[in-house]
Amino acid sequence: MVNNMIDKDIIKFAWMSLWRRKLRTILTLIGIMIGTAGIITMVSLGVGLEESVTGEFESGNMTNIEVYPGVNMGPTEGNSIKILKRENVNELKQLDGVKAVTPIYQTYGELNIGRESVGANFTGIDTKEVDELGYQLKEGRFPRKDSIILGSSLEGQISKNNKKDLLRSSSSISFSDGFSELEKNNTSKKYRTRITGVLKSTGGAEDYSVIMDIDELIDMVEEKNDTKDIIEKEGYSNIRVVANDMDEIDRLSKEINDKGYMAYSIKNMIEQVGSVFKFLQLFLGGIGSIALIVAAVGITNTMIMSTYERTKEIGVNKVIGASVRDIRKQFLYEATFIGLLGGTAGLILSYILSFLINTIAKIFMSGLEDNITSIPIWLALFAIIFSTAVGILSGLYPANKAAKISVLEALRQE
Amino acid sequence: MKKIIELKNISQHYKMGRSIVKALDNVDLDIISGELTALIGPSGSGKSTLLNVTGGLVKPTEGEVKIKNGLITSLSENDLCLFRRNNIGFIFQSFNLNPTLSALENVMMPLIYARVKQDKRKDMATHALKLVGLDERKDHKPGELSGGQQQRVSIARALVNNPEIVLCDEPTGNLDSETGKEILSLITKMNKESKVTFIIVTHDINVAKICDRIITLKDGKILKDERK
Ligand SMILES: Nc1ncnc2c1ncn2[C@@H]1O[C@H](COP(=O)(O)OP(=O)(O)O)[C@@H](O)[C@H]1O
Ligand SMILES: [Mg+2]
Numbered sequence: 001m002v003n004n005m006i007d008k009d010i011i012k013f014a015w016m017s018l019w020r021r022k023l024r025t026i027l028t029l030i031g032i033m034i035g036t037a038g039i040i041t042m043v044s045l046g047v048g049l050e051e052s053v054t055g056e057f058e059s060g061n062m063t064n065i066e067v068y069p070g071v072n073m074g075p076t077e078g079n080s081i082k083i084l085k086r087e088n089v090n091e092l093k094q095l096d097g098v099k100a101v102t103p104i105y106q107t108y109g110e111l112n113i114g115r116e117s118v119g120a121n122f123t124g125i126d127t128k129e130v131d132e133l134g135y136q137l138k139e140g141r142f143p144r145k146d147s148i149i150l151g152s153s154l155e156g157q158i159s160k161n162n163k164k165d166l167l168r169s170s171s172s173i174s175f176s177d178g179f180s181e182l183e184k185n186n187t188s189k190k191y192r193t194r195i196t197g198v199l200k201s202t203g204g205a206e207d208y209s210v211i212m213d214i215d216e217l218i219d220m221v222e223e224k225n226d227t228k229d230i231i232e233k234e235g236y237s238n239i240r241v242v243a244n245d246m247d248e249i250d251r252l253s254k255e256i257n258d259k260g261y262m263a264y265s266i267k268n269m270i271e272q273v274g275s276v277f278k279f280l281q282l283f284l285g286g287i288g289s290i291a292l293i294v295a296a297v298g299i300t301n302t303m304i305m306s307t308y309e310r311t312k313e314i315g316v317n318k319v320i321g322a323s324v325r326d327i328r329k330q331f332l333y334e335a336t337f338i339g340l341l342g343g344t345a346g347l348i349l350s351y352i353l354s355f356l357i358n359t360i361a362k363i364f365m366s367g368l369e370d371n372i373t374s375i376p377i378w379l380a381l382f383a384i385i386f387s388t389a390v391g392i393l394s395g396l397y398p399a400n401k402a403a404k405i406s407v408l409e410a411l412r413q414e
Numbered sequence: 415m416k417k418i419i420e421l422k423n424i425s426q427h428y429k430m431g432r433s434i435v436k437a438l439d440n441v442d443l444d445i446i447s448g449e450l451t452a453l454i455g456p457s458g459s460g461k462s463t464l465l466n467v468t469g470g471l472v473k474p475t476e477g478e479v480k481i482k483n484g485l486i487t488s489l490s491e492n493d494l495c496l497f498r499r500n501n502i503g504f505i506f507q508s509f510n511l512n513p514t515l516s517a518l519e520n521v522m523m524p525l526i527y528a529r530v531k532q533d534k535r536k537d538m539a540t541h542a543l544k545l546v547g548l549d550e551r552k553d554h555k556p557g558e559l560s561g562g563q564q565q566r567v568s569i570a571r572a573l574v575n576n577p578e579i580v581l582c583d584e585p586t587g588n589l590d591s592e593t594g595k596e597i598l599s600l601i602t603k604m605n606k607e608s609k610v611t612f613i614i615v616t617h618d619i620n621v622a623k624i625c626d627r628i629i630t631l632k633d634g635k636i637l638k639d640e641r642k
Contacts, residue, residue: 009526020514316510319471320571321499321527324492407471411510 010326014333021306025338028302031295032342033349036387038288040350040379042281045357048374049277061134061202062246062267063099065253067092067239070260081260083235088261092241095255097248100132103236105214107221109175111154112190116161120154121205122173124214125240132242135211140167140197145213148173149197153207166195173210175224191220277372292387296394299338303331303398307405314402315410324403331399332392339391343384350375350383418578418611419445419468424477426463426634437463438474439634445613447578450605452622453615455631461615462583464631468613469502469581470494481579499528503572503580507587509564511556517543517567518552524575542570546600562593569600573610580604582614586621598624 018025069081081088084103093101105124110117125133130142135149143149150158150166158166172190193212201207222230241263243252249267256263307314314327354373361372426438437460445451453461466472467479470486479487486497503524511520521539530538543549546566556564565585572580582601586594598621605612614621622628630638 312510313512316512317523317527318495319498319504319510321495321524321575323495323499323527326495326527408466411471411506 007329010329011333014330014337017306017310017330018334018337024302028295028298028338029342029345031291031298032339032387032390033345035288035290035292035295035390036343036346036383037349037353038284038286038291039386040288040347040375040383041353041357041373042285042288043379044350044354044373044375045277045281045284047376047379048358048370048372049274062265063243063249064134065241065243065249065256065263065265067241067256068262068264069235070262083233084237084239085231085235089236089239091259092239092256095241095252097244097252098241099244100129100242102126102129102133102240103214104238104240105217105221105231106209106237107175107217109173109210109220111148111150111158111171111173111210113158113166113169113171116158117174118154118157121209122217123206123209123211124217125211127213130211133240134242135206136200136202138198138200140195143196143212145216146192147194147196148210148212149199150195151199151207151209151211152201154209155198166198169195171195173212173220175220189224292390295342296390299335299391299394300397303335303395304401306334307331307398307402310402311405311410312413314405315407315413318405318407319411327405328399328403331402332395335391335395335399336388337391339388339394340384342391343387346387347375347380347383416447417444418447418482419443420478420480421464421468422478422480424464424467424474424479426460426467426472427475436634438467441477441634441636443629443636443639445611447611448605448609449611449627450602450625451611451613451627451629452625453613453629453631454617454619454622455637457617459631460634461631463634465581465583465613465615469504469579470498471504499524500575501577501579503575503577505565505568505572505580505582505585507584509556509561509568509588511564511567511571513556516553516555517548517559517570520556520567521552521571521574524571528575530575539570539574542574543567545573545604546570560593561589562596565589565593565597566600569597569604573604573608576608577610579611579613582612584615584617586616586618594618594621 067084069084086103089101089103092098102125107122108119109122111120127142127144135142137149138152140149148171155166170192171194172192174188174190176188199206199211218230222228227233241252241256243249246267249265253263253265253268314322317327318324354371354375357373358371421441421443424438424441424443425436428435428437439460441460441464443464453464455461463472467474468481470479470481470489473487477487478485481497481501484497486494489497512523515523518536518539521542522535525535525538540549540552543552546569548563548566548570551559551563556567559567565588569585585601586597589597601612601614602624604610614625616622625642627639627641629636629640
C-alpha cells in the first residue's frame with residue numbers, strides 16, 4: 001500500500017474538521033498555549049539565570065566580600081561598627097579562610113592626560129595586596145605606589161580624544177572643588193602619576209574608576225582638605241575581604257555580620273536574586289503545568305463531544321470505505337494539530353514574555369547586561385514536541401472511541 | 415450462473431428487554447452475479463437487517479455470509495471496512511451525503527479512502543456524476559440540490575469505485591413517485607450496462623415489478639422468491 005499518500009489525505013480531513021469548528025479549536029488551543037508558555041518561561045528563567053551566574057564566575061569576583069559599617073537599628077544594638085578604621089582591617093585579617101583584606105577609600109577627582117581632563121571615581125586600595133583582590137587586567141600591570149590603573153570604560157573615554165599610548169603618556173591627578181574645574185586655569189594641585197594598566201570590563205562601577213594606592217590617595221585628599229585625620233573622622237568607604245575559596249563566603253559573611261559589620265558578596269546577591277527567580281519559576285511552572293493538564297483534559301473532552309456530534313458522519317464514512325484505522329488516525333491527527341499549534345503559539349508567547357521580562361529587568365536592575373531569561377533551541381524544540389505529545393495522548397481515548405462507532409447505530413441517528 | 419452472494423442459515427436476534435426479536439430467522443439465500451433483486455415485505459419484516467448483514471454492516475447472530483466466495487462473517491471490523499471499500503456500494507433512503515462538501519467532493523470520498531491516486535480521483539468522480547446526469551451540478555452542496563439530485567449524487571458515490579455489488583435500502587422512499595421512477599430507471603440502466611449486482615429494498619410494488627427477482631420477507635423469513 002502507498003502509505004504516505006494515505007496520511008496526506010487523512011491529515012487534510014483532520015485539518016478541515018478542525019477548521020470547520022474554528023472557535024472551539026482556538027479555545028482548546030489557548031489552554032495548550034498557556035501551559036506551554038508557562039513551562040517554557042519557567043525553564044528559560046532557570047537557563048538565563050544559570051548563564052548570568054556562570055558569567056559572574058568568570059569575572060572572578062565571586063570570592064569577594066564587601067564589608068560596610070553596621071547600621072545601628074536601635075538603642076539595644078551596641079556592637080554596630082559605625083566607622084571603618086585601620087583596626088577593623090586588622091580584625092578582619094584575623095578571620096579564618098581569608099586570602100587578602102584591603103581597605104577601600106573612594107573619592108571623586110580628575111585625571112589629566114596631556115591637555116585632556118576627565119572626571120573619575122578614584123578608588124584607593126592596599127597596593128601590597130593588589131594581586132589578590134580579584135582585579136583582572138586587560139593590559140599592563142598592577143599599580144604600586146605612585147602609579148594607577150584604569151577601568152575599561154574610563155580608558156575608552158580617554159582614548160577617544162587621545163591617540164597617544166596611554167601607558168606612556170604623562171598624567172596627573174587633581175581634586176578641584178565645585179565650579180573651579182570648569183575654569184581654564186585650574187589652580188588645584190596636580191600630582192604626577194603613571195598609568196600602568198587597564199582593567200577588563202566587569203559591567204560594574206570599576207569600569208569608570210581609577211584604582212590606586214590608598215595611602216597616596218588619602219594623603220592627597222588630606223592635603224587638599226588641610227586635615228591629618230580623615231580616616232579617624234570619616235573612616236574608609238568600605239573594606240574588601242577576599243576569601244580563599246568561594247565555599248567560605250557564607251561562613252565568612254556570617255562571622256563578619258556577627259562582629260557588627262554588614263557584609264555583601266556577589267555570591268550572596270546572586271543567591272538572593274536566585275531565590276526570587278526560584279519562586280517565579282515555581283509559580284510559572286505551576287501555572288503552566290496546571291494549564292497543560294487542564295488543556296489536556298480539555299482536548300479529550302472536546303474530542304469526545306466531537307465524536308458524538310460526528311457519529312453520523314463517521315458512520316457514513318465507514319460505509320463508503322473508511323477503515324477503523326482511518327477514523328482513528330483522523331482523530332489522532334486532529335489532537336496532534338491542537339498540540340502542535342498550541343505549542344507553537346505557546347512558544348511565540350514565551351518569546352514575547354521573555355523579551356518583556358528582560359526589558360523590565362534591565363530597567364529596574366541598572367548595570368544588568370545579560371538577559372535573565374533565555375530560550376535555547378533545545379528548549380523550543382522540547383516544548384513543541386512535548387505539547388504535541390500531550391495532544392496525541394489526550395486524543396488517544398477519543399480516537400479509539402470514534403473508531404469503534406457502529407455503522408448501523410450511526411446511520412440510525414438523524 | 416455465478417453466485418456472488420451466499421447467505422447460509424442467517425439469524426439475527428435483538429434483545430428488547432426480556433423478549434427476543436428475531437429480525438432474521440434462518441434465512442438461506444443466493445444471489446446471482448448481475449441480478450437485479452427486489453426485497454419486499456411489510457415494515458419490520460427484516461428487509462434492512464438482511465441487507466445490512468449482506469453488506470457486512472452488522473454481523474449476524476448466526477450463519478455465514480460469503481461474498482465472491484469469501485467468508486466475510488469471520489473478518490475483523492477493520493478488514494470488513496477494507497472489504498466493503500473495494501466490493502460494495504450502499505444507497506440509503508436518506509442520502510447520507512456530507513453537507514459540508516460539494517457533490518463532486520462527496521463522490522470523491524470513497525476514492526480517497528480507497529487510496530486512488532489524486533490525479534485520477536477527479537476524473538473518476540466527474541465521470542460517475544456524468545453517468546447519473548449531474549455533472550453540471552458537481553460544485554453544489556447537498557443543501558442546494560433537490561432530493562432526487564441528492565440521491566443521484568449518492569448513487570454516483572456508491573458506483574464511483576466500480577463495486578460489483580450495490581445495496582439499496584428504500585432508495586426512492588424519500589422521493590415523490592415521478593422522481594422515484596427516474597432514480598429507478600437510473601438503477602436499472604446501471605444494472606444492465608455495467609452488470610452490477612443490485613439488491614433493492616422497497617415498499618413500492620412498481621419498483622419490484624421491474625426487477626429480475628422479487629423476494630418477499632415476513633417475520634424474518636423468506637415467504638416468496640420469484641424470478642421473472
Ligand atoms: N438495532 C436493533 N435493535 C433492536 N431491534 C431491532 C434493531 N434493528 C432492527 N430491529 C428489529 O428487527 C426487526 C426488523 O427490522 P428491519 O430489518 O429494520 O425491518 P424492515 O427494514 O423490514 O422494516 C424489527 O422488528 C425491528 O424493530
Ligand atoms: Mg427498513
